[in-house]
Amino acid sequence: MEGCSLGTAIRTRVSSREFSGASIELGDLSTLLHYSNGFRTRNVDGESVTHRNAPSSGNLGSVEIFPVALRVSGLRPGIYHYDTAGHFLSVVQRGEFATWLREYVLYQREFSKAAVAFVLVGSVGRVTAKYGDRGYRLVLLDVGHVSENLQLTATAAGLRVCATAGFIDGELNQALGIDGLASASFLVLLVGT
Numbered sequence: 001m002e003g004c005s006l007g008t009a010i011r012t013r014v015s016s017r018e019f020s021g022a023s024i025e026l027g028d029l030s031t032l033l034h035y036s037n038g039f040r041t042r043n044v045d046g047e048s049v050t051h052r053n054a055p056s057s058g059n060l061g062s063v064e065i066f067p068v069a070l071r072v073s074g075l076r077p078g079i080y081h082y083d084t085a086g087h088f089l090s091v092v093q094r095g096e097f098a099t100w101l102r103e104y105v106l107y108q109r110e111f112s113k114a115a116v117a118f119v120l121v122g123s124v125g126r127v128t129a130k131y132g133d134r135g136y137r138l139v140l141l142d143v144g145h146v147s148e149n150l151q152l153t154a155t156a157a158g159l160r161v162c163a164t165a166g167f168i169d170g171e172l173n174q175a176l177g178i179d180g181l182a183s184a185s186f187l188v189l190l191v192g193t
């Protein structure tokens with residue numbers, strides 16, 4: 001990624017809904033995942049402390065990303081889970097999901113020409129276990145931080161991006177293999193050219 005200044009990324013970010021239907025590179029996907037919610041270690045008083053690249057309440061890292069790869073060079077289409085600590089993808093389901101996204105999940109037709117749909121999943125149970133009911137609020141805030149990281153990274157990479165909260169929860173959660181309660185889809189970000 002060539003990138004640009006943070007100020008330029010903030011000023012030029014815009015919600016784009018007109019995707020070309022072209023692919024993005026696997027390296028772009030890797031960059032998007034790493035900068036939005038990747039892992040790093042920091043030395044604090046001689047001890048190694050792990051953080052994600054987005055702040056999260058209690059450093060619990062409540063947000064998980066499930067990329068739905070529609071058109072990524074070098075990656076078979078399908079639903080994946082991003083392992084933040086190891087920076088790798090594991091397969092949830094392989095297959096072509098563009099039509100399914102358009103007809104059963106998102107409905108906004110233009111989104112199915114994106115290259116990747118990033119589903120931001122909140123690990124609600126992980127946060128409420130520590131903070132009780134206030135955890136629901138905290139997960140929403142955590143999702144917002146990862147979303148903006150991803151939107152700015154996409155912009156800096158010269159890619160188009162748009163968020164949507166308009167999706168069919170049950171359909172999406174089922175495909176991801178999550179229960180919609182302890183772990184639930186909160187936001188989808190479409191990225192492409």
Ligand SMILES: Cc1cc2nc3c(=O)[nH]c(=O)nc-3n(C[C@H](O)[C@H](O)[C@H](O)COP(=O)(O)O)c2cc1C
Nearest residue numbers: 013014015016017108147162163164165166167187
């Ligand atoms: C939580 C959230 C949900 C959104 N849902 C949709 C949506 O369902 N469809 C859509 O086209 N845009 C959606 N958007 C994009 C907004 O419409 C867009 O951010 C807003 O119009 C401001 O435009 P800008 O992002 O270009 O500044 C959503 C944005 C956010 C933050």
